Amino acid sequence: MKKSLYTPVWLLALASILTFSSCESNDGVIFSTQDDLKLGAQVSAQVDSTYRAKGQLLERNSTNANTQKAYASLDRIVNRVLNSGQVKYKEEFPWTIKIINDPNTLNAFATPGGYIYVYTGLIKFLNDEDHFAGVLAHEIAHADKRHSVKQLQRQYGISILLSVALGNNAGTLQEIAGQLAGTLAGLKFSRDAETEADNTSVVYLGGTNYYACDGAAGFFVKMTQQEQAGNPPEFLSTHPNPDNRIENIEQQAEQKGCKTTTAPDTDFAELKRSLNL
Template sequence: MNKLITTPCWLLSLLSLLLLSSCDGNDGVIFSTQDDISLGAQVAHEVDSTYRAKGQLLERNSTNAKAYEHMDRIVNRVLNSGQVKYRNEFAWNVKIIKDDETLNAFATPGGHIYVFTGLIKFLEDEDHFAGVIAHEIAHADKRHSVKQLQRDYGIALLLSVALGNNPGALQQIAAQVTGTLAGLRFSREAETEADNASVAYLGGTEYYACDGAAGFFIKMNSTSQDANPPEFLSTHPNPENRVQNIQQQAQEAGCKTATAPDTDFNALKSSLKL
Protein backbone atom coordinates (compact mmCIF):
# COMPACT_ATOMS: atom_id res chain seq x y z
CA MET A 1 0.00 0.00 0.00
CA ASN A 2 1.42 3.39 -1.00
CA LYS A 3 0.26 6.17 1.23
CA LEU A 4 1.56 9.72 1.64
CA ILE A 5 1.92 10.62 5.29
CA THR A 6 3.57 13.48 7.10
CA THR A 7 6.08 12.20 9.64
CA PRO A 8 6.85 14.53 12.59
CA CYS A 9 10.50 15.29 13.37
CA TRP A 10 10.46 13.42 16.67
CA LEU A 11 9.24 10.28 14.89
CA LEU A 12 12.02 10.59 12.32
CA SER A 13 14.53 10.80 15.15
CA LEU A 14 13.04 7.71 16.75
CA LEU A 15 13.21 5.88 13.42
CA SER A 16 16.87 6.81 13.07
CA LEU A 17 17.62 5.29 16.45
CA LEU A 18 15.74 2.14 15.52
CA LEU A 19 17.58 1.85 12.22
CA LEU A 20 20.92 2.16 13.99
CA SER A 21 20.06 -0.67 16.37
CA SER A 22 21.02 -4.25 15.52
CA CYS A 23 18.32 -6.08 13.59
CA ASP A 24 19.97 -9.39 14.43
CA GLY A 25 19.44 -8.74 18.12
CA ASN A 26 15.81 -7.81 17.52
CA ASP A 27 14.62 -10.81 15.48
CA GLY A 28 15.50 -8.99 12.27
CA VAL A 29 12.75 -6.40 12.89
CA ILE A 30 13.25 -2.63 12.92
CA PHE A 31 10.57 -2.46 15.61
CA SER A 32 10.96 -3.09 19.35
CA THR A 33 9.05 -5.81 21.16
CA GLN A 34 7.38 -3.04 23.18
CA ASP A 35 6.11 -1.63 19.89
CA ASP A 36 4.79 -5.12 19.04
CA ILE A 37 2.92 -5.02 22.33
CA SER A 38 1.53 -1.53 21.71
CA LEU A 39 0.55 -2.28 18.11
CA GLY A 40 -1.01 -5.60 19.12
CA ALA A 41 -3.07 -3.94 21.85
CA GLN A 42 -4.39 -1.39 19.35
CA VAL A 43 -5.20 -4.08 16.78
CA ALA A 44 -6.82 -6.35 19.39
CA HIS A 45 -9.02 -3.49 20.60
CA GLU A 46 -10.17 -2.86 17.02
CA VAL A 47 -10.77 -6.59 16.38
CA ASP A 48 -12.71 -6.92 19.64
CA SER A 49 -14.86 -3.91 18.78
CA THR A 50 -15.60 -5.24 15.29
CA TYR A 51 -16.70 -8.70 16.39
CA ARG A 52 -18.47 -7.39 19.49
CA ALA A 53 -20.57 -5.11 17.30
CA LYS A 54 -21.54 -8.16 15.21
CA GLY A 55 -22.43 -10.12 18.35
CA GLN A 56 -19.75 -12.70 17.51
CA LEU A 57 -17.15 -12.11 20.23
CA LEU A 58 -17.71 -14.58 23.05
CA GLU A 59 -16.90 -12.53 26.12
CA ARG A 60 -15.08 -13.91 29.14
CA ASN A 61 -18.14 -13.92 31.39
CA SER A 62 -20.12 -16.46 33.38
CA THR A 63 -21.90 -17.68 30.26
CA ASN A 64 -18.66 -18.70 28.56
CA ALA A 65 -16.56 -19.42 31.65
CA LYS A 66 -16.42 -23.20 31.12
CA ALA A 67 -15.44 -22.87 27.48
CA TYR A 68 -12.60 -20.52 28.33
CA GLU A 69 -11.47 -22.75 31.18
CA HIS A 70 -10.85 -25.61 28.76
CA MET A 71 -9.48 -23.36 26.02
CA ASP A 72 -7.00 -21.77 28.42
CA ARG A 73 -5.73 -25.17 29.53
CA ILE A 74 -4.93 -26.15 25.95
CA VAL A 75 -3.30 -22.82 25.11
CA ASN A 76 -1.32 -22.65 28.35
CA ARG A 77 0.17 -26.10 27.81
CA VAL A 78 1.68 -24.76 24.60
CA LEU A 79 2.74 -21.44 26.12
CA ASN A 80 4.35 -23.14 29.11
CA SER A 81 6.35 -25.56 26.96
CA GLY A 82 9.55 -23.66 27.69
CA GLN A 83 9.96 -23.02 23.96
CA VAL A 84 8.04 -19.74 23.53
CA LYS A 85 10.59 -16.92 23.48
CA TYR A 86 8.27 -14.08 24.47
CA ARG A 87 6.17 -16.11 26.92
CA ASN A 88 6.47 -13.46 29.64
CA GLU A 89 6.55 -10.36 27.45
CA PHE A 90 3.49 -10.78 25.20
CA ALA A 91 -0.16 -10.79 26.28
CA TRP A 92 -1.13 -14.31 25.11
CA ASN A 93 -4.82 -13.86 25.85
CA VAL A 94 -7.20 -15.98 23.80
CA LYS A 95 -10.70 -15.05 22.59
CA ILE A 96 -13.33 -17.08 20.77
CA ILE A 97 -15.27 -15.74 17.78
CA LYS A 98 -18.67 -17.28 17.04
CA ASP A 99 -18.56 -18.18 13.36
CA ASP A 100 -19.21 -21.83 12.62
CA GLU A 101 -18.39 -21.45 8.91
CA THR A 102 -14.85 -20.13 9.27
CA LEU A 103 -12.00 -22.55 9.93
CA ASN A 104 -9.48 -20.11 11.27
CA ALA A 105 -7.35 -18.89 14.13
CA PHE A 106 -4.90 -16.00 14.17
CA ALA A 107 -2.62 -14.10 16.51
CA THR A 108 -1.87 -10.39 16.40
CA PRO A 109 1.53 -8.87 17.11
CA GLY A 110 2.06 -9.02 20.84
CA GLY A 111 0.20 -12.32 21.20
CA HIS A 112 -3.56 -11.72 21.20
CA ILE A 113 -5.02 -15.03 19.95
CA TYR A 114 -8.40 -15.42 18.23
CA VAL A 115 -10.09 -18.75 17.46
CA PHE A 116 -13.22 -19.20 15.35
CA THR A 117 -15.83 -21.74 16.44
CA GLY A 118 -15.77 -23.17 12.90
CA LEU A 119 -12.26 -24.49 13.51
CA ILE A 120 -13.25 -25.99 16.86
CA LYS A 121 -16.32 -27.60 15.32
CA PHE A 122 -14.36 -29.03 12.38
CA LEU A 123 -11.57 -30.69 14.35
CA GLU A 124 -11.94 -33.83 16.47
CA ASP A 125 -8.46 -34.33 17.92
CA GLU A 126 -7.01 -32.10 20.64
CA ASP A 127 -3.48 -32.63 19.31
CA HIS A 128 -4.51 -31.24 15.93
CA PHE A 129 -6.17 -28.23 17.53
CA ALA A 130 -3.13 -27.63 19.74
CA GLY A 131 -1.01 -27.81 16.57
CA VAL A 132 -2.99 -24.98 14.97
CA ILE A 133 -2.74 -22.93 18.18
CA ALA A 134 1.02 -23.56 18.30
CA HIS A 135 1.37 -22.50 14.66
CA GLU A 136 -0.42 -19.19 15.33
CA ILE A 137 1.51 -18.56 18.54
CA ALA A 138 4.67 -19.03 16.48
CA HIS A 139 3.67 -16.29 14.04
CA ALA A 140 3.53 -13.84 16.96
CA ASP A 141 6.49 -15.28 18.88
CA LYS A 142 8.72 -15.30 15.77
CA ARG A 143 7.36 -11.82 14.99
CA HIS A 144 6.18 -12.82 11.51
CA SER A 145 3.03 -10.69 11.77
CA VAL A 146 4.87 -7.46 12.50
CA LYS A 147 7.53 -8.25 9.87
CA GLN A 148 4.81 -8.66 7.24
CA LEU A 149 2.97 -5.54 8.36
CA GLN A 150 6.27 -3.66 8.35
CA ARG A 151 6.75 -4.67 4.72
CA ASP A 152 3.16 -3.81 3.79
CA TYR A 153 2.80 -0.48 5.59
CA GLY A 154 6.25 0.79 6.56
CA ILE A 155 7.74 1.40 9.97
CA ALA A 156 6.56 5.03 10.28
CA LEU A 157 2.91 4.19 9.74
CA LEU A 158 3.08 1.20 12.10
CA LEU A 159 4.62 3.33 14.82
CA SER A 160 1.92 5.94 14.42
CA VAL A 161 -0.71 3.21 14.82
CA ALA A 162 1.08 1.72 17.85
CA LEU A 163 1.04 5.15 19.46
CA GLY A 164 -2.69 5.53 18.77
CA ASN A 165 -2.25 8.35 16.26
CA ASN A 166 -3.73 6.80 13.12
CA PRO A 167 -7.19 5.23 13.65
CA GLY A 168 -7.87 4.99 9.90
CA ALA A 169 -4.78 2.90 9.27
CA LEU A 170 -5.54 0.87 12.41
CA GLN A 171 -8.87 -0.25 10.98
CA GLN A 172 -7.23 -1.33 7.73
CA ILE A 173 -4.44 -3.20 9.53
CA ALA A 174 -6.92 -4.95 11.85
CA ALA A 175 -8.98 -6.04 8.84
CA GLN A 176 -5.87 -7.39 7.13
CA VAL A 177 -4.71 -9.29 10.21
CA THR A 178 -8.11 -10.98 10.63
CA GLY A 179 -8.23 -11.93 6.97
CA THR A 180 -11.43 -10.00 6.27
CA LEU A 181 -9.52 -8.27 3.46
CA ALA A 182 -6.58 -9.98 1.77
CA GLY A 183 -5.24 -11.46 5.00
CA LEU A 184 -1.62 -11.63 6.03
CA ARG A 185 0.18 -13.65 3.38
CA PHE A 186 3.29 -14.97 5.03
CA SER A 187 6.32 -16.04 3.05
CA ARG A 188 7.31 -19.66 2.46
CA GLU A 189 10.06 -19.23 5.05
CA ALA A 190 7.66 -17.83 7.66
CA GLU A 191 5.12 -20.62 7.18
CA THR A 192 7.84 -23.27 7.41
CA GLU A 193 9.30 -21.64 10.51
CA ALA A 194 5.86 -21.56 12.16
CA ASP A 195 5.29 -25.23 11.28
CA ASN A 196 8.70 -26.15 12.70
CA ALA A 197 8.07 -24.08 15.82
CA SER A 198 4.78 -25.88 16.36
CA VAL A 199 6.75 -29.13 16.63
CA ALA A 200 9.10 -27.60 19.20
CA TYR A 201 6.26 -26.03 21.19
CA LEU A 202 4.14 -29.20 21.29
CA GLY A 203 7.21 -31.34 21.97
CA GLY A 204 8.03 -29.13 24.93
CA THR A 205 4.63 -29.83 26.48
CA GLU A 206 5.48 -33.54 26.80
CA TYR A 207 1.70 -33.94 26.54
CA TYR A 208 0.64 -33.33 22.96
CA ALA A 209 1.85 -35.22 19.89
CA CYS A 210 4.53 -32.87 18.58
CA ASP A 211 3.39 -33.45 14.98
CA GLY A 212 -0.16 -32.36 15.83
CA ALA A 213 -0.22 -29.64 13.16
CA ALA A 214 0.31 -32.30 10.48
CA GLY A 215 -2.94 -33.95 11.55
CA PHE A 216 -4.81 -30.74 10.84
CA PHE A 217 -3.45 -30.54 7.28
CA ILE A 218 -4.21 -34.22 6.68
CA LYS A 219 -7.82 -33.74 7.80
CA MET A 220 -8.24 -30.63 5.67
CA ASN A 221 -6.89 -32.43 2.61
CA SER A 222 -9.19 -35.42 3.08
CA THR A 223 -12.36 -33.41 3.68
CA SER A 224 -14.32 -31.37 1.17
CA GLN A 225 -15.18 -28.08 2.82
CA ASP A 226 -17.44 -25.26 1.69
CA ALA A 227 -16.32 -23.16 4.65
CA ASN A 228 -13.61 -20.51 4.39
CA PRO A 229 -10.19 -22.16 4.91
CA PRO A 230 -7.61 -20.50 7.14
CA GLU A 231 -5.03 -18.30 5.45
CA PHE A 232 -2.16 -20.59 6.44
CA LEU A 233 -3.71 -23.46 4.47
CA SER A 234 -3.72 -21.56 1.18
CA THR A 235 -0.18 -20.27 1.39
CA HIS A 236 2.83 -22.15 0.07
CA PRO A 237 4.44 -24.58 0.64
CA ASN A 238 1.51 -26.85 -0.18
CA PRO A 239 -0.19 -28.90 2.57
CA GLU A 240 1.28 -32.24 1.44
CA ASN A 241 4.82 -30.90 1.73
CA ARG A 242 4.00 -29.32 5.06
CA VAL A 243 2.79 -32.63 6.46
CA GLN A 244 6.01 -34.30 5.36
CA ASN A 245 8.12 -31.50 6.81
CA ILE A 246 6.32 -31.50 10.17
CA GLN A 247 6.58 -35.27 10.48
CA GLN A 248 10.26 -35.15 9.53
CA GLN A 249 10.90 -32.44 12.14
CA ALA A 250 9.16 -34.58 14.76
CA GLN A 251 11.19 -37.64 13.82
CA GLU A 252 14.47 -35.71 13.98
CA ALA A 253 13.53 -34.18 17.34
CA GLY A 254 12.56 -37.57 18.75
CA CYS A 255 9.60 -36.00 20.52
CA LYS A 256 6.34 -37.61 21.59
CA THR A 257 3.97 -38.48 18.74
CA ALA A 258 1.44 -40.53 20.70
CA THR A 259 -1.99 -38.92 20.80
CA ALA A 260 -2.95 -37.09 23.99
CA PRO A 261 -6.41 -37.39 25.57
CA ASP A 262 -9.10 -35.17 24.00
CA THR A 263 -10.58 -34.30 27.38
CA ASP A 264 -10.32 -30.52 27.26
CA PHE A 265 -11.13 -30.25 23.57
CA ASN A 266 -14.28 -32.36 23.90
CA ALA A 267 -15.33 -30.35 26.93
CA LEU A 268 -14.65 -27.12 24.99
CA LYS A 269 -16.87 -28.28 22.14
CA SER A 270 -19.55 -29.35 24.58
CA SER A 271 -19.44 -26.00 26.36
CA LEU A 272 -19.89 -24.22 23.03
CA LYS A 273 -22.58 -26.70 21.96
CA LEU A 274 -20.64 -27.63 18.82
Protein backbone atom coordinates in the same frame (compact mmCIF):
# COMPACT_ATOMS: atom_id res chain seq x y z
CA MET B 1 25.57 26.24 -3.47
CA LYS B 2 27.42 24.53 -0.66
CA LYS B 3 25.69 21.44 0.71
CA SER B 4 24.99 21.36 4.42
CA LEU B 5 26.73 18.70 6.47
CA TYR B 6 23.91 18.79 9.03
CA THR B 7 22.27 15.41 9.61
CA PRO B 8 18.54 15.63 10.40
CA VAL B 9 17.46 14.29 13.78
CA TRP B 10 14.93 11.96 12.16
CA LEU B 11 17.67 10.38 10.05
CA LEU B 12 19.82 9.77 13.11
CA ALA B 13 16.83 8.19 14.84
CA LEU B 14 16.19 6.01 11.81
CA ALA B 15 19.81 4.91 11.70
CA SER B 16 19.80 4.04 15.39
CA ILE B 17 16.62 2.02 15.10
CA LEU B 18 17.78 0.20 11.99
CA THR B 19 21.05 -0.63 13.74
CA PHE B 20 19.11 -1.93 16.73
CA SER B 21 16.72 -3.88 14.53
CA SER B 22 19.63 -5.73 12.97
CA CYS B 23 20.36 -7.29 16.35
CA GLU B 24 19.11 -10.82 16.77
CA SER B 25 17.47 -9.83 20.05
CA ASN B 26 15.01 -7.62 18.18
CA ASP B 27 14.11 -10.31 15.61
CA GLY B 28 15.18 -8.12 12.69
CA VAL B 29 12.25 -5.69 12.99
CA ILE B 30 11.96 -1.97 13.64
CA PHE B 31 9.29 -2.34 16.30
CA SER B 32 10.31 -2.98 19.88
CA THR B 33 8.30 -5.57 21.79
CA GLN B 34 6.64 -2.66 23.60
CA ASP B 35 5.43 -1.39 20.23
CA ASP B 36 4.12 -4.89 19.51
CA LEU B 37 2.13 -4.66 22.72
CA LYS B 38 0.84 -1.18 21.91
CA LEU B 39 -0.18 -2.12 18.39
CA GLY B 40 -1.60 -5.50 19.41
CA ALA B 41 -3.76 -3.99 22.14
CA GLN B 42 -5.30 -1.50 19.72
CA VAL B 43 -5.84 -4.11 17.03
CA SER B 44 -7.37 -6.52 19.55
CA ALA B 45 -9.71 -3.81 20.82
CA GLN B 46 -10.92 -3.17 17.28
CA VAL B 47 -11.31 -6.87 16.50
CA ASP B 48 -13.32 -7.26 19.72
CA SER B 49 -15.47 -4.27 18.83
CA THR B 50 -16.17 -5.58 15.33
CA TYR B 51 -17.27 -9.05 16.42
CA ARG B 52 -19.04 -7.80 19.52
CA ALA B 53 -21.20 -5.59 17.31
CA LYS B 54 -22.09 -8.70 15.28
CA GLY B 55 -22.91 -10.62 18.45
CA GLN B 56 -20.17 -13.15 17.62
CA LEU B 57 -17.54 -12.46 20.28
CA LEU B 58 -17.73 -14.82 23.25
CA GLU B 59 -16.74 -12.58 26.13
CA ARG B 60 -14.14 -13.97 28.52
CA ASN B 61 -15.92 -12.27 31.44
CA SER B 62 -19.29 -13.75 30.49
CA THR B 63 -21.57 -14.97 33.27
CA ASN B 64 -22.81 -17.76 31.02
CA ALA B 65 -21.78 -21.06 32.61
CA ASN B 66 -21.09 -22.80 29.29
CA THR B 67 -18.93 -19.94 28.05
CA GLN B 68 -16.97 -20.03 31.28
CA LYS B 69 -16.44 -23.79 30.90
CA ALA B 70 -15.38 -23.31 27.29
CA TYR B 71 -12.70 -20.79 28.21
CA ALA B 72 -11.49 -22.90 31.13
CA SER B 73 -10.95 -25.83 28.75
CA LEU B 74 -9.39 -23.65 26.07
CA ASP B 75 -7.02 -22.02 28.55
CA ARG B 76 -5.77 -25.40 29.76
CA ILE B 77 -4.82 -26.32 26.19
CA VAL B 78 -3.18 -22.96 25.47
CA ASN B 79 -1.30 -22.88 28.76
CA ARG B 80 0.32 -26.24 28.06
CA VAL B 81 1.81 -24.71 24.92
CA LEU B 82 2.79 -21.44 26.59
CA ASN B 83 4.42 -23.30 29.49
CA SER B 84 6.48 -25.50 27.16
CA GLY B 85 9.58 -23.47 28.01
CA GLN B 86 10.02 -22.63 24.34
CA VAL B 87 7.94 -19.45 23.88
CA LYS B 88 10.39 -16.55 23.71
CA TYR B 89 7.99 -13.77 24.75
CA LYS B 90 5.96 -15.86 27.14
CA GLU B 91 6.33 -13.30 29.93
CA GLU B 92 6.33 -10.14 27.79
CA PHE B 93 3.10 -10.72 25.83
CA PRO B 94 -0.38 -11.07 27.43
CA TRP B 95 -1.28 -14.21 25.42
CA THR B 96 -5.02 -13.72 25.47
CA ILE B 97 -7.14 -16.09 23.39
CA LYS B 98 -10.74 -15.34 22.43
CA ILE B 99 -13.48 -17.28 20.64
CA ILE B 100 -15.43 -15.89 17.69
CA ASN B 101 -18.77 -17.65 17.30
CA ASP B 102 -18.86 -18.28 13.57
CA PRO B 103 -19.44 -21.97 12.82
CA ASN B 104 -19.00 -21.38 9.09
CA THR B 105 -15.46 -20.01 9.32
CA LEU B 106 -12.65 -22.49 9.70
CA ASN B 107 -9.82 -20.23 10.78
CA ALA B 108 -7.66 -18.76 13.53
CA PHE B 109 -5.32 -15.77 13.59
CA ALA B 110 -2.90 -13.86 15.80
CA THR B 111 -2.21 -10.16 16.29
CA PRO B 112 1.12 -8.65 17.29
CA GLY B 113 1.70 -8.89 21.01
CA GLY B 114 0.05 -12.27 21.58
CA TYR B 115 -3.70 -11.84 21.06
CA ILE B 116 -5.08 -15.04 19.51
CA TYR B 117 -8.54 -15.54 17.97
CA VAL B 118 -10.15 -18.86 17.07
CA TYR B 119 -13.46 -19.39 15.25
CA THR B 120 -15.97 -21.96 16.40
CA GLY B 121 -15.92 -23.33 12.85
CA LEU B 122 -12.37 -24.55 13.42
CA ILE B 123 -13.26 -26.07 16.79
CA LYS B 124 -16.25 -27.83 15.25
CA PHE B 125 -14.16 -29.15 12.35
CA LEU B 126 -11.54 -30.88 14.49
CA ASN B 127 -11.88 -33.89 16.78
CA ASP B 128 -8.31 -34.41 17.99
CA GLU B 129 -6.86 -32.22 20.75
CA ASP B 130 -3.33 -32.68 19.39
CA HIS B 131 -4.40 -31.25 16.03
CA PHE B 132 -6.12 -28.31 17.69
CA ALA B 133 -3.07 -27.68 19.89
CA GLY B 134 -1.00 -27.75 16.71
CA VAL B 135 -3.09 -24.94 15.21
CA LEU B 136 -2.80 -22.88 18.39
CA ALA B 137 0.95 -23.50 18.54
CA HIS B 138 1.23 -22.36 14.92
CA GLU B 139 -0.62 -19.11 15.66
CA ILE B 140 1.33 -18.52 18.88
CA ALA B 141 4.49 -18.93 16.79
CA HIS B 142 3.33 -16.21 14.37
CA ALA B 143 3.08 -13.79 17.30
CA ASP B 144 6.17 -15.03 19.15
CA LYS B 145 8.32 -14.85 15.98
CA ARG B 146 6.77 -11.41 15.28
CA HIS B 147 5.67 -12.33 11.77
CA SER B 148 2.77 -9.85 11.81
CA VAL B 149 5.15 -6.97 12.49
CA LYS B 150 7.54 -8.14 9.78
CA GLN B 151 4.61 -8.25 7.37
CA LEU B 152 3.71 -4.68 8.37
CA GLN B 153 7.25 -3.56 7.59
CA ARG B 154 6.86 -4.85 4.06
CA GLN B 155 3.33 -3.45 3.70
CA TYR B 156 3.71 0.04 5.17
CA GLY B 157 7.40 0.82 4.77
CA ILE B 158 10.01 2.19 7.12
CA SER B 159 8.89 5.83 7.26
CA ILE B 160 5.41 5.10 8.63
CA LEU B 161 6.56 2.43 11.04
CA LEU B 162 9.35 4.70 12.26
CA SER B 163 6.80 7.24 13.50
CA VAL B 164 5.00 4.47 15.35
CA ALA B 165 8.21 3.00 16.77
CA LEU B 166 9.21 6.41 18.12
CA GLY B 167 5.79 6.79 19.69
CA ASN B 168 5.23 10.26 18.23
CA ASN B 169 2.29 9.58 15.96
CA ALA B 170 -0.63 8.00 17.78
CA GLY B 171 -2.84 8.68 14.77
CA THR B 172 -0.66 6.52 12.56
CA LEU B 173 -0.76 3.71 15.10
CA GLN B 174 -4.54 3.98 15.26
CA GLU B 175 -4.79 3.94 11.46
CA ILE B 176 -2.61 0.86 11.09
CA ALA B 177 -4.47 -0.88 13.90
CA GLY B 178 -7.78 -0.21 12.19
CA GLN B 179 -6.60 -1.50 8.82
CA LEU B 180 -4.92 -4.54 10.30
CA ALA B 181 -7.96 -5.44 12.40
CA GLY B 182 -9.98 -5.76 9.21
CA THR B 183 -7.47 -7.96 7.40
CA LEU B 184 -5.76 -10.11 10.03
CA ALA B 185 -7.87 -13.20 9.41
CA GLY B 186 -6.75 -13.12 5.79
CA LEU B 187 -3.18 -11.93 6.31
CA LYS B 188 -0.86 -13.93 4.09
CA PHE B 189 2.58 -14.61 5.46
CA SER B 190 5.62 -15.50 3.39
CA ARG B 191 6.49 -19.12 2.72
CA ASP B 192 9.45 -18.77 5.06
CA ALA B 193 7.23 -17.39 7.86
CA GLU B 194 4.74 -20.25 7.46
CA THR B 195 7.54 -22.81 7.51
CA GLU B 196 9.01 -21.22 10.61
CA ALA B 197 5.60 -21.28 12.33
CA ASP B 198 5.18 -24.96 11.40
CA ASN B 199 8.65 -25.85 12.66
CA THR B 200 8.16 -23.86 15.83
CA SER B 201 4.85 -25.60 16.51
CA VAL B 202 6.82 -28.86 16.68
CA VAL B 203 9.19 -27.30 19.22
CA TYR B 204 6.35 -25.90 21.32
CA LEU B 205 4.32 -29.11 21.36
CA GLY B 206 7.43 -31.19 22.00
CA GLY B 207 8.19 -29.00 25.00
CA THR B 208 4.79 -29.77 26.53
CA ASN B 209 5.69 -33.46 26.96
CA TYR B 210 1.95 -33.96 26.57
CA TYR B 211 0.86 -33.31 23.00
CA ALA B 212 2.12 -35.11 19.90
CA CYS B 213 4.74 -32.71 18.58
CA ASP B 214 3.55 -33.28 15.00
CA GLY B 215 -0.01 -32.30 15.88
CA ALA B 216 -0.10 -29.58 13.22
CA ALA B 217 0.55 -32.24 10.56
CA GLY B 218 -2.62 -34.08 11.55
CA PHE B 219 -4.51 -30.83 11.21
CA PHE B 220 -3.22 -30.30 7.67
CA VAL B 221 -4.03 -33.92 6.79
CA LYS B 222 -7.67 -33.29 7.64
CA MET B 223 -7.55 -30.00 5.76
CA THR B 224 -6.30 -31.81 2.67
CA GLN B 225 -9.13 -34.33 2.93
CA GLN B 226 -11.61 -31.47 3.12
CA GLU B 227 -10.06 -29.85 0.06
CA GLN B 228 -10.19 -33.10 -1.89
CA ALA B 229 -13.86 -33.38 -1.03
CA GLY B 230 -14.41 -30.17 -3.00
CA ASN B 231 -14.88 -27.84 -0.05
CA PRO B 232 -11.52 -26.14 0.61
CA PRO B 233 -11.49 -24.38 4.00
CA GLU B 234 -10.71 -20.67 4.24
CA PHE B 235 -7.60 -21.49 6.26
CA LEU B 236 -5.96 -22.93 3.14
CA SER B 237 -6.25 -19.59 1.32
CA THR B 238 -3.81 -18.06 3.79
CA HIS B 239 -1.92 -21.25 4.73
CA PRO B 240 -1.22 -22.92 1.37
CA ASN B 241 0.60 -26.09 0.24
CA PRO B 242 -0.57 -28.51 2.94
CA ASP B 243 1.05 -31.58 1.39
CA ASN B 244 4.58 -30.20 1.60
CA ARG B 245 3.91 -28.90 5.07
CA ILE B 246 2.70 -32.26 6.36
CA GLU B 247 5.93 -33.88 5.17
CA ASN B 248 8.06 -31.09 6.64
CA ILE B 249 6.36 -31.21 10.07
CA GLU B 250 6.70 -34.98 10.25
CA GLN B 251 10.37 -34.72 9.30
CA GLN B 252 10.93 -32.09 11.99
CA ALA B 253 9.31 -34.33 14.59
CA GLU B 254 11.46 -37.29 13.53
CA GLN B 255 14.66 -35.24 13.63
CA LYS B 256 13.91 -33.88 17.08
CA GLY B 257 12.83 -37.28 18.40
CA CYS B 258 9.95 -35.73 20.30
CA LYS B 259 6.76 -37.42 21.47
CA THR B 260 4.32 -38.33 18.66
CA THR B 261 1.81 -40.42 20.60
CA THR B 262 -1.55 -38.72 20.94
CA ALA B 263 -2.70 -37.05 24.13
CA PRO B 264 -6.19 -37.47 25.65
CA ASP B 265 -8.91 -35.35 24.05
CA THR B 266 -10.44 -34.48 27.42
CA ASP B 267 -10.16 -30.70 27.33
CA PHE B 268 -11.01 -30.38 23.66
CA ALA B 269 -14.06 -32.60 24.05
CA GLU B 270 -15.20 -30.43 26.98
CA LEU B 271 -14.60 -27.31 24.91
CA LYS B 272 -16.82 -28.65 22.14
CA ARG B 273 -19.53 -29.73 24.55
CA SER B 274 -19.56 -26.33 26.22
CA LEU B 275 -20.00 -24.66 22.83
CA ASN B 276 -22.62 -27.20 21.68
CA LEU B 277 -20.39 -28.26 18.80
